[in-house]
Amino acid sequence: MGHAAPSPNAKPSADDEAFAAAFANHAPQDIPFRRTIKSFVRRAGRTTLGQAKAFEELGPRFLLPYQPAAIDLGATFGGATPHPVVLEIGFGMGEATAHIAALLPETNFLCCEVHEPGVGALLKRIGEQHLQNIRICAHDAVEVLDHMLPEQSLDGIHIFFPDPWHKTKHNKRRLIQPALAAKLAAHLKAGGYLHCATDWQPYAEQMLDVLGAEPLLKNRAAASHPELAGYAPKPHYRPLTKFENRGLKLGHGVWDLVFERQ
Numbered sequence: 001m002g003h004a005a006p007s008p009n010a011k012p013s014a015d016d017e018a019f020a021a022a023f024a025n026h027a028p029q030d031i032p033f034r035r036t037i038k039s040f041v042r043r044a045g046r047t048t049l050g051q052a053k054a055f056e057e058l059g060p061r062f063l064l065p066y067q068p069a070a071i072d073l074g075a076t077f078g079g080a081t082p083h084p085v086v087l088e089i090g091f092g093m094g095e096a097t098a099h100i101a102a103l104l105p106e107t108n109f110l111c112c113e114v115h116e117p118g119v120g121a122l123l124k125r126i127g128e129q130h131l132q133n134i135r136i137c138a139h140d141a142v143e144v145l146d147h148m149l150p151e152q153s154l155d156g157i158h159i160f161f162p163d164p165w166h167k168t169k170h171n172k173r174r175l176i177q178p179a180l181a182a183k184l185a186a187h188l189k190a191g192g193y194l195h196c197a198t199d200w201q202p203y204a205e206q207m208l209d210v211l212g213a214e215p216l217l218k219n220r221a222a223a224s225h226p227e228l229a230g231y232a233p234k235p236h237y238r239p240l241t242k243f244e245n246r247g248l249k250l251g252h253g254v255w256d257l258v259f260e261r262q
């Protein structure tokens, strides 16, 4: 996981409470709860004063409230010239997200995350790095895909180190499953790409099987890098995060997968 898990015994601080109150203003009030298997569990987490401040000051500009109706992506990001739009699912604390958004200022990033401190952390990075090309939807990305994003509207999708759900009885919670692969493919424009990365080999193998079986997707690396057996070299824009660097030093592997909508 790309960030530290909160201590289960931590008591909420005044900052946490201020943050939760601010977050609640952006949470949907009237969306009926549906009983489906989720790819996440909502964890309590400590937020810093800086994150709470970023939430308050930058939230109104950079948070996109969830709504159960299609949005106009051009209008969401503003600007006269339409730029490519990449959806990121589960950005954690936003380290890679901010790095990539700074590297690719001509691309717009719609970023979904359900972990509240992570949302605050990315807002803080947006402020510190003066990023203009990110909007955050603090909501389940699957519902965002289902209700807010039109099909064939995305130029790319990033899913970096999704929760591996190691135990067999939890594998059903993994994001990359055939139904989601079909949904992701349907939301990409022709030629748009899906980039996943994981450090858990059984999940990498599942991703390769599931994405390889989706008829709308073609593996970009299969022809160019046959020696990688379906995996891709790490694309230049994805940074090595602190967490990943630590893993690599310990000899752990990382697998990138890049598919394209045909």
Ligand SMILES: C[S@@+](CC[C@H](N)C(=O)[O-])C[C@H]1O[C@@H](n2cnc3c(N)ncnc32)[C@H](O)[C@@H]1O
Pocket (backbone or CB within 6 Å): 001, 002, 003, 039, 040, 089, 090, 091, 092, 093, 094, 096, 112, 113, 114, 115, 118, 139, 140, 141, 142, 159, 160, 161, 162, 163, 164, 175, 241
């Ligand atoms: C293991 S973390 C990885 C975070 C980050 N991508 C990184 O590389 O450090 C996975 C993240 O995905 C988020 N997540 C899982 N399912 C999600 C969903 N359906 N919609 C939005 N975020 C989700 C979790 O809250 C968690 O923060």
